[in-house]
Structure formats: C-alpha cells, structure tokens
Amino acid sequence: MTQYPDGMLAPGMPRDADGPVFGAPWQAQAFAMTLALHEKGLFSWSEWAETLAAQIQAAQAAGDPDAGDTYYRHWLAALETLVAHKGASSHDELARYREAWDHAADRTPHGQAIELRPGDFGH
16 A cells, blocks of 8 residues: 555545555646645645645535535545645636636547637637
C-alpha cells in the first residue's frame, strides 16, 4: 500500500484495502494534484485536513446527504480554496478555467480527449 500523509485516508474517503478508490479520472487527478502541492510545500497536511473538513461540513449544512458520491467534489472545492488562499491562483482565475473547460467539454465528442483552446476562454 502506498504511504500517504497521516490522516489522508480519512473516514468517508472511498477506498479499498489498497487505498483510495476513484469513480472517474478527474477524482484521481484532484487527489494527485493535492498530494503534489502538499509535497511542494504549498500547504501543510493539517491545513489540508482542516480545509477539507470545513468544506464537507459546509456542504452538509447546505443539505448534502453525505452518501459518499460527492466526496471528491468536496475534495476539489477544498483544493481550489487552498490554492486561492495561498495565492497560487485566484478564485476568479479558477472560475475562468472551469468555464473554459466546460465549454471545451461541450464541443468535444464523447470518448475524445478534451483540449482547451484560446476560444474556450471568455466567450
């Protein structure tokens, strides 16, 4: 089993005997980005755990039933929050890329790789 920072395999995280389980590639990518940014020193693991816990609590307070199917959405929201808080990006820049990605995904046929193009931004 891969060794992860203490507390990373927290209750609620989809996992099996070998570690985290992902339902879609973007979940694994969000997970990998989090580990990479932690290893680069952008944030401590305790900062990460606190941000993720706050995100999950806020979602539950807003009505998330905590059925496990939204865990990585909370993970991604927590990652975006920390990246913006640490100044590695901004909320506005993250939203701009999210919208561009959605636009690119809409024009990409199913099964093909999504590619961002300049026209995907600011339309």
